[in-house]
Amino acid sequence: MASMRMSMLNCETTRTTDQLSWTRNLSGFTTRTKQISVCFDNKAVFNVRSMRVVESNHSVDFSSSVNGSLNLDKQTSFGVQASNNSNDDTVVTLNARRKTKIVCTIGPSTSSREMIWKMAKAGMNVARLNMSHGDHASHQKTIDLVKEYNAQFEDKVISIMLDTKGPEVRSGDVPQPIMLEEGQEFNFTIKRGVSSDNTVSVNYDDFVNDVEAGDILLVDGGMLSLSVKSKTADTVKCEVVDGGELSSRRHLNVRGKSATLPSITEKDWEDIKFGVDNKVDFYAVSFVKDAKVVHELKDYLKRSNADIHVIVKIESADSIPNLHSIITASDGAMVARGDLGAELPIEEVPLLQEEIIRRCHSMQKPVIVATNMLESMISHPTPTRAEVSDIAIAVREGADAIMLSGETAHGKFPLKAVNVMHMVALRIESSLTSSTIPPSQSSASKSHMSAMFAFHSTTMANTLRTPIIVFTKTASMAIQLSHYQPSATIFAFTNEERVKQRLSLYRGVLPITMQFSDDAEETFSQALNLLLVLGNFSFMSAF
Ligand SMILES: Nc1ncnc2c1ncn2[C@@H]1O[C@H](COP(=O)(O)OP(=O)(O)O)[C@@H](O)[C@H]1O
Numbered sequence: 113m114a115s116m117r118m119s120m121l122n123c124e125t126t127r128t129t130d131q132l133s134w135t136r137n138l139s140g141f142t143t144r145t146k147q148i149s150v151c152f153d154n155k156a157v158f159n160v161r162s163m164r165v166v167e168s169n170h171s172v173d174f175s176s177s178v179n180g181s182l183n184l185d186k187q188t189s190f191g192v193q194a195s196n197n198s199n200d201d202t203v204v205t206l207n208a209r210r211k212t213k214i215v216c217t218i219g220p221s222t223s224s225r226e227m228i229w230k231m232a233k234a235g236m237n238v239a240r241l242n243m244s245h246g247d248h249a250s251h252q253k254t255i256d257l258v259k260e261y262n263a264q265f266e267d268k269v270i271s272i273m274l275d276t277k278g279p280e281v282r283s284g285d286v287p288q289p290i291m292l293e294e295g296q297e298f299n300f301t302i303k304r305g306v307s308s309d310n311t312v313s314v315n316y317d318d319f320v321n322d323v324e325a326g327d328i329l330l331v332d333g334g335m336l337s338l339s340v341k342s343k344t345a346d347t348v349k350c351e352v353v354d355g356g357e358l359s360s361r362r363h364l365n366v367r368g369k370s371a372t373l374p375s376i377t378e379k380d381w382e383d384i385k386f387g388v389d390n391k392v393d394f395y396a397v398s399f400v401k402d403a404k405v406v407h408e409l410k411d412y413l414k415r416s417n418a419d420i421h422v423i424v425k426i427e428s429a430d431s432i433p434n435l436h437s438i439i440t441a442s443d444g445a446m447v448a449r450g451d452l453g454a455e456l457p458i459e460e461v462p463l464l465q466e467e468i469i470r471r472c473h474s475m476q477k478p479v480i481v482a483t484n485m486l487e488s489m490i491s492h493p494t495p496t497r498a499e500v501s502d503i504a505i506a507v508r509e510g511a512d513a514i515m516l517s518g519e520t521a522h523g524k525f526p527l528k529a530v531n532v533m534h535m536v537a538l539r540i541e542s543s544l545t546s547s548t549i550p551p552s553q554s555s556a557s558k559s560h561m562s563a564m565f566a567f568h569s570t571t572m573a574n575t576l577r578t579p580i581i582v583f584t585k586t587a588s589m590a591i592q593l594s595h596y597q598p599s600a601t602i603f604a605f606t607n608e609e610r611v612k613q614r615l616s617l618y619r620g621v622l623p624i625t626m627q628f629s630d631d632a633e634e635t636f637s638q639a640l641n642l643l644l645v646l647g648n649f650s651f652m653s654a655f
């Protein structure tokens with residue numbers, strides 16, 4: 113077992129002083145810790161402590177599938193033991209904990225109370241509501257259930273992400289899937305409510321203006337494809353290139369072209385208002401093409417007094433030249449590979465994924481890798497090896513979160529899919545060779561004291577192989593720490609429920625709510641107590 117050191121820090125540190133050793137009784141067990149104290153906010157003295165910790169990371173327990181939240185099962189969670197080393201004080205053992213977060217799309221397979229609870233247990237960190245499907249009443253039910261779940265725990269949290277429909281083009285409803293054969297003629301019409309063997313509606317009136325003869329139409333990112341042959345005032349006539357089943361409300365993309373609609377449509381504004389009313393945690397904004405739309409949404413949120421973060425979905429060909437300004441304006445990004453791979457050549461997708469993750473890291477913004485991650489598990493109980501490798505790549509590239517779509521929304525094996533994602537992420541993370549010093553591209557700017565503090569705390573924590581405890585009111589210090597990707601967990605204590613909700617998207621951060629006392633000593637003790645009570649640390653033997 114490797115020895116580790118647990119440190120505690122706080123934001124806006126301005127100076128450090130040496131400290132004495134400290135003895136106190138914690139939950140009936142005597143512990144001794146060494147402490148370093150730091151000043152923060154230019155006035156209060158706050159303590160940075162250290163404690164001997166042992167990590168049993170050689171035996172990752174895959175049965176302890178947790179949503180990055182605490183595991184109450186003492187067998188599979190943490191333990192604390194007395195150190196034999198007289199210089200080192202309390203020793204804690206803990207099993208590795210998944211750092212990469214899991215976003216799950218909620219749909220018919222997972223919207224029941226029972227399934228929300230089971231998904232949370234299996235490892236869901238963020239519930240995504242796709243506004244392209246369902247109505248406000250059905251999404252309201254999900255929101256209420258997630259909130260009910262959250263209200264039960266200080267140490268477990270599912271955040272809510274509302275994904276706007278955006279200016280997407282979709283085929284209309286069909287009573288039964290239509291089988292399209294290669295070479296057959298098939299039409300899309302802007303007339304509403306049409307569904308026959310050779311024609312269906314599209315939901316976008318300018319479709320006829322946007323497409324030209326010779327364009328290639330992709331259904332569901334290329335599951336079916338058609339070549340445009342001609343058009344009339346209301347109908348686009350095509351020939352099927354790759355056939356298959358066309359079901360209701362399928363995505364339509366024109367290879368290489370973005371729709372000319374605004375990124376936030378009238379329906380989106382209604383959905384955004386619904387999100388404000390329900391205090392969701394994140395918007396995932398579809399088909400963002402430039403930073404202007406992000407500013408527009410942020411202005412609206414400010415006017416509405418709504419503290420909701422904006423995640424931009426990078427999925428439109430038009431967004432690529434504006435990546436820097438879009439991500440700068442946002443609070444994070446999603447690599448929405450479905451539409452991205454339809455609007456741009458598919459071989460560009462892995463390169464863009466890497467680039468978007470790199471840019472988000474450089475701006476300390478969270479990034480989600482989405483779509484097709486375990487696609488085969490929509491209908492099969494086990495993933496393809498390529499899907500497992502895809503998850504591994506996203507984890508290695510440093511994504512904050514990885515996303516399940518149809519796998520959990522309407523798949524046959526939603527819990528198994530979450531479990532596979534959890535296990536693969538955990539295994540890959542355990543194999544990552546963590547250098548002691550955080551990556552050089554993330555070196556701390558000397559002008560930002562908090563960045564320097566996070567950088568050096570990470571170096572210390574990595575050297576000593578210890579988790580970190582951070583106390584944060586605004587999430588900022590926990591986010592800074594997450595950015596440097598320490599090798600062990602960041603326990604983020606906050607007295608703000610919304611901060612806890614938000615932090616559940618960030619890699620390596622385990623948010624816990626707790627009331628802060630005016631007395632920093634007491635706050636620290638309370639936090640340790642809470643970790644003990646919640647089963648993060650349990651003494652295996654006392655001294
Ligand atoms: N709230 C919902 N109600 C009904 N079906 C849903 C819902 N959310 C997702 N789905 C189903 O799951 C599929 C995959 O989800 P997702 O990838 O989010 O959708 P899409 O690719 O259609 O944008 C959808 O195409 C739809 O069939």
Ligand SMILES: C=C(OP(=O)(O)O)C(=O)O
Binds near residue numbers: 448452482
């Ligand atoms: C996540 C995506 O968006 P949606 O599921 O809303 O189409 C995507 O296109 O990859």
